[in-house]
Amino acid sequence: MAEQSPPRDPRIYTDLAHLRRLAGPARALSFLPRQPARSALNGRHASRLRGRGLNFEELRNYQIGDDPRTIDWKVTARTGEPYVRVYTEERDRPALLLVDQRMSMFYGSVLNMKSVTAAEAAALAAFRIRAQGDRVGGIVFTDDSVAELRPKASDLALNRMLTALAEANCALHAERETKAALPLNRPLEAAVRIARTGSLILVFSDFAEVDDRTEKLIRQLAAHNDVILFPISDPSGLALPEKFRITASDGALQVELDATHGETMRKVEEVVSGRIARVLEWTRKYGVPVLPLSAGQETLPQLAALMGLGRAGR
Numbered sequence: 001m002a003e004q005s006p007p008r009d010p011r012i013y014t015d016l017a018h019l020r021r022l023a024g025p026a027r028a029l030s031f032l033p034r035q036p037a038r039s040a041l042n043g044r045h046a047s048r049l050r051g052r053g054l055n056f057e058e059l060r061n062y063q064i065g066d067d068p069r070t071i072d073w074k075v076t077a078r079t080g081e082p083y084v085r086v087y088t089e090e091r092d093r094p095a096l097l098l099v100d101q102r103m104s105m106f107y108g109s110v111l112n113m114k115s116v117t118a119a120e121a122a123a124l125a126a127f128r129i130r131a132q133g134d135r136v137g138g139i140v141f142t143d144d145s146v147a148e149l150r151p152k153a154s155d156l157a158l159n160r161m162l163t164a165l166a167e168a169n170c171a172l173h174a175e176r177e178t179k180a181a182l183p184l185n186r187p188l189e190a191a192v193r194i195a196r197t198g199s200l201i202l203v204f205s206d207f208a209e210v211d212d213r214t215e216k217l218i219r220q221l222a223a224h225n226d227v228i229l230f231p232i233s234d235p236s237g238l239a240l241p242e243k244f245r246i247t248a249s250d251g252a253l254q255v256e257l258d259a260t261h262g263e264t265m266r267k268v269e270e271v272v273s274g275r276i277a278r279v280l281e282w283t284r285k286y287g288v289p290v291l292p293l294s295a296g297q298e299t300l301p302q303l304a305a306l307m308g309l310g311r312a313g314r
Helices: 016-023 073-079 114-131 155-170 185-194 212-224 262-286 299-306
Strands: 054-061 083-089 094-100 135-141 146-152 200-205 226-233 245-249 254-258
Touching (some): 073 083, 094 114, 094 146, 094 155, 114 135, 114 226, 135 155, 212 226
Parallel strands (some): 094 135
Antiparallel strands (some): 245 254
16 A cells, blocks of 8 residues: 655645635635725725626616616717616626745745745635636746636636646745746736736735836736735745844755844845835825735735724634
């Protein structure tokens, strides 16, 4: 009988079985336009979600009680009788989840790896969006590949996305050799190509490799879609503890980070805080909600709190 490999630490790796178990807890969340008063998606610093789009159905004669704003003035002028345009809400709405599983995400100092937090948050969002009756698709990207799964209204499609996510997560390894980090722009360009107008686009990433092109792509996506950004950080990146020392490897090169040197600590904190500050600036400039997540805390309670649900999901 073949010897079974020992179970992996769920703080370092997440598998398909774990992601599937998040279907129940995901019911506490909501990505619908009407949000709780305390939700980060309903505040002064974040735009309200547009919700599903509208499909044009027909032109018909104006009837008492119709909203005057629906009057088609061109047709009315041409026919001499008031006509209104009738719309119906789309039955479902495509959602596209971009999930970062690059080597820069394979780091954690308190609880989870950032890659695990991203995978869990994306799975929770995917289950909740699918339960709302909307289509779900994903772009799961590593340093070597970009897996594109177009939004579909089926549990089978959702399972394909979760499978791709689990496989990408479990492929991460400290000794994995990578030629170069994949720019975040690659999956964003794929999203621009795939997303149809009125989509919901969620990005789970540490936003490494951000440049002016990144901002242009975010602006382009936000112009015709609802975009929500989930920057994922580790507590040690925001404020390194005293006497912090770590040896890091990308699989080919190895470096020792010694934060006992004040200059080293200052430079690391400047890089991370500067990256997050740039992402937060997109809220002011383009109305893109930014919901930060920490790999140092459980994922579900953080999402619940950001949605204004208090202790829901704990």
